[in-house]
Amino acid sequence: MARQSISFTPPNDAWLKAQVDSQEFTSKSEVVNDLIRKARKIELIRAKLIAAEQSGFSNQSPEERLAGFHQKARQDGKL
Structure with a gap:
């Protein structure tokens, strides 16, 4: 493990x-x-949140998004 010497303020x-x-x-x-x-x-x-914000917004309802996630998981064999 690398050793470092650092200084701290009293608080x-x-x-x-x-x-x-x-x-x-x-x-x-x-x-x-x-x-x-x-x-x-x-x-x-933070980087993942920024990437998600930059990917755009969805007009789908939460239920529609969840159904889409389930469908994708079934296609990928994860459900």
Whole structure:
């Protein structure tokens, strides 16, 4: 695993220490890695939402969309 040296402001350092003291994490590094994983997941979700918004809007009702999803799943052998 790559090692890095980073500096934190006093409030951020205190928050990191509190996370470790709560025994949810065993080290500040574990807290930072967890935050990075969550940030990466948020980026992925945001990109998917943007792609969905750019694909256009549907005039179908929710029931019609669901029926279409079921039909596609049956065609793909997933239902």
